[in-house]
Amino acid sequence: MTVSSWTVGDFAVRRVDEVMLPPSTGPWLLPAATPEVVAGHGWLRPHFADGAGTLRLATHSFAISAGGLKILVDTGIGNGKRRANPAWHDLRTGYLDELEAAGFSPETVDLVVLTHLHADHVGWNTRAVAGEWVPTFPNARYLTSRTEREFWAGYDMDEPRRQMFRDSVHPVEDAGLLDLVDVPAVGVEVAPGVRLVPTPGHTPGHVAVRLGSGDETALITGDSIHHPVQIPHPDIGSCVDIDPGLAEATRRSLLASLAGTGTLILGTHFPAPTAGRVISVETALSWTATS
Numbered sequence: 001m002t003v004s005s006w007t008v009g010d011f012a013v014r015r016v017d018e019v020m021l022p023p024s025t026g027p028w029l030l031p032a033a034t035p036e037v038v039a040g041h042g043w044l045r046p047h048f049a050d051g052a053g054t055l056r057l058a059t060h061s062f063a064i065s066a067g068g069l070k071i072l073v074d075t076g077i078g079n080g081k082r083r084a085n086p087a088w089h090d091l092r093t094g095y096l097d098e099l100e101a102a103g104f105s106p107e108t109v110d111l112v113v114l115t116h117l118h119a120d121h122v123g124w125n126t127r128a129v130a131g132e133w134v135p136t137f138p139n140a141r142y143l144t145s146r147t148e149r150e151f152w153a154g155y156d157m158d159e160p161r162r163q164m165f166r167d168s169v170h171p172v173e174d175a176g177l178l179d180l181v182d183v184p185a186v187g188v189e190v191a192p193g194v195r196l197v198p199t200p201g202h203t204p205g206h207v208a209v210r211l212g213s214g215d216e217t218a219l220i221t222g223d224s225i226h227h228p229v230q231i232p233h234p235d236i237g238s239c240v241d242i243d244p245g246l247a248e249a250t251r252r253s254l255l256a257s258l259a260g261t262g263t264l265i266l267g268t269h270f271p272a273p274t275a276g277r278v279i280s281v282e283t284a285l286s287w288t289a290t291s
Contacts, residue, residue: 019077057226058272194210
């Protein structure tokens, strides 16, 4: 995979790759993003869709350093996890090597921000040691929104989701490393220049992560936007959105607030080149990639 990094004021941001997702992911996840819809946007090819109009998606983390802090946003699927989705089951990737190459050995990470508690965003919270799941980042504080954790605490989970909590969430809680953050409508700063922004709908407590330094800003989407095709088509939702109507309203509001601002967008499932900016083209929104 291509190594990508960006500078946002004093922030250095690097994509830490885990896996490209299989071609079947796009039609399952975003069923309304048909080949006919994709064909109307030539800029999606070849990076974000193939010649047949099948979406390309990836899973990765963003490693951020500034002011002596090392911050990781989302932790992917993880290795050796028992998952119902075959594309996520019992992976054996070089994610930790990628993290080390970025200068983020697990013991040096200060903060782990979880945009939400889905299996493909929390997997590397833990790793297997002597047959037990233990926190991968033992010196970090793990953050997620209080609304997110409390929603799942009261949710009637199926067994695969309970398994995910057992191997990737509960060990962090049991170690006393998970902090629940109240996220008001205006967002909340969790480190200098790092703000959690409420973006509910995909899950009730979903957050995006805004970076601001000097005159430069960036936004890490989490799953508020899964794929660039949703920029001109914010009505295209995910089959796993908890509240599809709210997810669409959030996406429309977020995109409108970003259009023409120069804010760098970093998509949590966008394959390389991953980063770009939202622009207005006549009466619609579009995307311009950034290397």
